[in-house]
Each structure stands twice: as structure tokens, then as C-alpha cells.
Amino acid sequence: MKEKKYDAIVVGELNVDIILNDIDSFPEIGKEKLAGKMDTTLGSSSAIFASNLSSLGTRVGFIGKIGQDQNGEIVLSSFQKKGVDTSMIIRSQEYNTGATIVLNFDEDRANITYPGAMEHLVYDDISTELLMSAKHLHFSSFFFQPGIKPDLVKLFKKAKSLGLTTSLDPQWDPAETWDFDYAKILPYIDIFLPNEGELKNISGTNNLNDAINIILEFCNILVVKNGSHGSTIYHEGKVTHEKPFLNTSVVDAIGAGDSFNAGFIHKFIKNSPLQECHLFGNLMGAVNTTRSGGTAAFDDFDSIMEIAHSKFGY
Ligand SMILES: Nc1ncnc2c1ncn2[C@@H]1O[C@H](COP(=O)(O)OP(=O)(O)O)[C@@H](O)[C@H]1O
Numbered sequence: 612m613k614e615k616k617y618d619a620i621v622v623g624e625l626n627v628d629i630i631l632n633d634i635d636s637f638p639e640i641g642k643e644k645l646a647g648k649m650d651t652t653l654g655s656s657s658a659i660f661a662s663n664l665s666s667l668g669t670r671v672g673f674i675g676k677i678g679q680d681q682n683g684e685i686v687l688s689s690f691q692k693k694g695v696d697t698s699m700i701i702r703s704q705e706y707n708t709g710a711t712i713v714l715n716f717d718e719d720r721a722n723i724t725y726p727g728a729m730e731h732l733v734y735d736d737i738s739t740e741l742l743m744s745a746k747h748l749h750f751s752s753f754f755f756q757p758g759i760k761p762d763l764v765k766l767f768k769k770a771k772s773l774g775l776t777t778s779l780d781p782q783w784d785p786a787e788t789w790d791f792d793y794a795k796i797l798p799y800i801d802i803f804l805p806n807e808g809e810l811k812n813i814s815g816t817n818n819l820n821d822a823i824n825i826i827l828e829f830c831n832i833l834v835v836k837n838g839s840h841g842s843t844i845y846h847e848g849k850v851t852h853e854k855p856f857l858n859t860s861v862v863d864a865i866g867a868g869d870s871f872n873a874g875f876i877h878k879f880i881k882n883s884p885l886q887e888c889h890l891f892g893n894l895m896g897a898v899n900t901t902r903s904g905g906t907a908a909f910d911d912f913d914s915i916m917e918i919a920h921s922k923f924g925y
Pocket residue numbers: 805806807835836837838839840841842855856857858859861864866867868869871892893894895896897900
């Protein structure tokens with residue numbers, strides 16, 4: 612069989628984060644406030660996942676939509692620094708690149724997001740040829756992508772028929788409608804990766820056991836992330852909980868779930884046993900919490916493993 616160009620293709624949302632720190636106070640109508648520090652970084656959970664998966668040494672291509680603007684250039688150059696293939700990213704003529712303005716004040720934060728181009732990625736942007744160039748398809752942030760939402764079943768059905776393995780992380784629904792048709796979508800997903808809160812909301816119950824039972828009926832491998840409690844896998848009637856590589860001095864947990872996914876999928880693509888995928892997911896989630904933001908701890912395989920060794924004795 613011809614060698615595939617990519618180990619994984621990620622379909623997802625793209626934006627930059629414009630992060631303001633040392634601000635006088637939160638905004639007030641009619642007044643002007645100052646910030647002491649501003650950083651513009653690659654945002655979005657799909658991007659953190661793709662970037663960290665690539666840093667681990669997996670060959671990753673990204674399909675998403677950005678604008679023809681400077682923020683779009685920031686997305687591209689951040690990906691290129693981490694080795695993510697950006698040739699499939701589409702640059703919209705009509706819409707600007709999505710951006711989140713993050714206002715950090717003491718322990719609190721207030722965000723405003725302009726979704727922009729990311730909302731306009733559609734099924735027809737993803738050709739059969741592109742899908743055939745990868746072994747694995749990962750999709751993240753369902754609720755941020757109204758353009759592709761209606762055709763997600765079609766996309767995954769096609770990916771499975773072309774022989775790809777598949778994974779999906781739903782992420783939070785900002786509108787909290789949770790209109791995710793799990794019964795139709797999950798049969799085409801090999802690994803479903805929600806956190807506990809998302810799982811309960813999607814299944815429409817506050818009871819975790821009920822939520823798991825509802826979802827398992829349609830699921831292949833269910834991986835539930837439980838923050839600093841670790842994570843649990845449900846598969847073929849077996850339940851496996853792994854404690855975290857606990858970090859007691861967390862810098863922040865932004866992107867921990869995406870880094871968990873990157874660790875898990877990195878091993879899964881190599882056909883590693885599930886337990887190894889699980890452990891490595893937990894390890895990468897923990898590594899993520901040692902630096903600020905979602906990608907700072909993920910330069911390349913050796914430096915990632917150095918953090919894993921020095922901080923978590925791996
Ligand atoms: N304080 C922590 N110490 C070690 N690992 C952590 C910590 N917080 C999170 N993790 C790891 O990151 C994973 C994902 O975090 P979680 O917050 O559940 O995901 P999400 O970001 O999707 O909400 C957890 O399952 C765990 O393995």
C-alpha cells in the first residue's frame with residue numbers, strides 16, 4: 612500500500628488569542644483602561660492539539676479556515692514552527708481570522724471571541740483525496756463549527772469507508788444547547804474524548820453513571836477526562852481508571868485536555884495498546900500544566916520527555 616502523506620488530519624477551528632495582562636480593571640462603558648502586557652498567540656483547542664501532536668513527532672496536516680489578514684499569518688507561522696502542514700488551510704476572501712480577546716485580571720478572566728472564518732468551513736472543503744492522504748481523522752470543537760455540523764455524520768462515514776481511524780473531542784458548547792446527535796455520530800468515531808462536564812451535558816443527565824451508560828450504547832472507545840482526577844476508559848465492557856501524574860503546582864490548565872488527546876492519539880496511531888495510549892494521554896495532560904498556555908511545554912519530543920522525566924519521574 613502507498614505510504615500516506617499524513618499520520619493524522621485535524622479538522623477544526625482556528626483563531627488567535629490576544630491576551631491582555633496587568634490591566635487596571637475590567638472595562639467600563641465610556642472609560643479607557645490600560646494593560647501592562649499584551650501577547651498574541653495561536654489559540655483554539657484544535658490548534659493546540661495539532662501543534663502538540665506534531666511536536667511529539669506525528670505527521671499532522673490541518674484543515675480549517677482563516678482570513679487573508681495578519682492574524683491568519685500568525686496561525687500559519689505558529690503551525691509551521693511546530694511542523695504542522697498548513698497547505699490544506701483555506702484563506703477566506705470574505706471573513707477575517709477568528710480572534711479571542713482575553714482580559715486577565717487577578718484570578719479572573721473575561722473573554723470575547725469573534726469566530727470569523729472558522730464558522731464557514733464546510734463539508735465540501737474536505738475532499739476525498741485529502742481524507743485519503745491520512746491514516747487518522749481527528750475533529751474537535753463541534754459547537755464552534757456551524758458550517759460543518761450538519762454534515763459531520765457524512766464526513767465521518769466517508770472517513771471510515773476510506774479506512775481511516777477516527778477521534779472526536781466535542782469541547783464545550785458556549786450556547787449550551789448541546790445539540791450533538793450522539794446516536795448518529797458516535798458509531799463512526801473510534802475514540803470519543805469528552806471531559807466529564809461535556810459528557811453529562813451531551814447525554815442530558817447530571818448523573819455521571821447514567822451519562823456513561825447512555826453514551827456507551829453508541830460508542831466504541833469512550834475516554835472521559837476528569838481534570839486533576841485523571842481519566843477513565845470504557846471499552847468492551849471494561850472500565851479502566853488511570854490516576855493523573857499529579858501536578859501540585861499547576862501554572863494553568865489551558866489546553867490540558869487537548870494535550871491529553873495529543874498524547875493518546877500519538878500512541879493510538881502507532882497501534883500501541885490502549886493502556887499505553889491512556890497513560891501517555893495523562894502524561895501529556897500533566898506536562899501541559901507545567902507551562903502557561905497550551906503549547907509552551909511542547910517544543911519537540913526530547914524536551915517534552917525531559918519535562919515528563921524531571922517533573923513526573925516518567
Ligand atoms: N493538576 C493536574 N495534574 C496532572 N494532570 C492533570 C492536571 N489537570 C489535568 N490533568 C490531565 O489533563 C487531562 C485533561 O484535563 P481536563 O481538564 O479534564 O480536560 P479539558 O481541558 O478538556 O477540560 C486530565 O485527564 C489529566 O490527565
